[in-house]
Amino acid sequence: MNYKAIIQKKQTDYKNASLLKERDFNNLLKEHPKLNDIEYNIKQILIDKECGIKIDAKKLTELQKNKDDFLKKIGLSSKDFIVSPSCKKCTDTGYDKNKICSCVVASLSLAPATISFNDFDINIFDKLEQEFADKALAKSLEFCKEFPNTKKLNLLLLGKTGTGKTFLAKCIADDLQKKGFGVVFTSAFGFLNKTLQYHTTFDEHKYSHIAPFLDCDLLIIDDLGTENMLKNVTIEYLYHILNERIQKNMHTIITTNLDNKEIADRYDERIFSRLFDKKLSDGFAISAKDLRRN
Numbered sequence: 001m002n003y004k005a006i007i008q009k010k011q012t013d014y015k016n017a018s019l020l021k022e023r024d025f026n027n028l029l030k031e032h033p034k035l036n037d038i039e040y041n042i043k044q045i046l047i048d049k050e051c052g053i054k055i056d057a058k059k060l061t062e063l064q065k066n067k068d069d070f071l072k073k074i075g076l077s078s079k080d081f082i083v084s085p086s087c088k089k090c091t092d093t094g095y096d097k098n099k100i101c102s103c104v105v106a107s108l109s110l111a112p113a114t115i116s117f118n119d120f121d122i123n124i125f126d127k128l129e130q131e132f133a134d135k136a137l138a139k140s141l142e143f144c145k146e147f148p149n150t151k152k153l154n155l156l157l158l159g160k161t162g163t164g165k166t167f168l169a170k171c172i173a174d175d176l177q178k179k180g181f182g183v184v185f186t187s188a189f190g191f192l193n194k195t196l197q198y199h200t201t202f203d204e205h206k207y208s209h210i211a212p213f214l215d216c217d218l219l220i221i222d223d224l225g226t227e228n229m230l231k232n233v234t235i236e237y238l239y240h241i242l243n244e245r246i247q248k249n250m251h252t253i254i255t256t257n258l259d260n261k262e263i264a265d266r267y268d269e270r271i272f273s274r275l276f277d278k279k280l281s282d283g284f285a286i287s288a289k290d291l292r293r294n
Contacts, residue, residue, distance in 0.1 A: 010104070011094060021083055165222075182216045184216040220252075225263070225266060235267055235268055
């Protein structure tokens, strides 16, 4: 399912729910002539207001109170006939301030298994490694607390395979998703696969392959450096998406087992400069040890 289909479904579901509520209220009006008269008079005043005709505000308030009192007597309220949107940010339109809402982005993301900061056990590190882990945890918590108004747009989590980078990235994803932000978590392989699909697609669904990477509040690319190097794809689209997100002041987290020299050798200067620009990114190592070997 692509963005267009998800947005259309959200709008249709909301409209259908509203129509059902409207039907229920109209049936109620048929059962209670007095309530019907009150509702008719309210609508007439509101129509006059929309037409620019001066209305009796006091009378409108009195009628609305009479309506609320009547509904209360029969065990109901006006709220019973109003549909609550599933997303308060976009009110189920699919758009928040002229951009695709994070609820739509989240529905397309491959969300990681629920892992929270409470699961981050400092005791799995030996004493020499705990200093690394403490700093990494503190920086990650600070990033989540300040998001989206962080000092740096990007986080670069460095360390050899199995040191806990992915685990900590998933903790960040979980925390921000619970706060209502749209987070897309993808492996470097998954990222490459989607950009390759975009590169080789020439129909109306082309953009949907990379839209989650460009529209989400936070993009997390896990294990950068493990993906294949495809000509005109790997470097080009990684740069394009990183640069586009920076231009839009959007956040990205990269985890990698490569050091800065290896990243410079594998990718071009444009990518290296965006990942290691101190004004844009904050990079830190979680541990110098492979925890999975313990």
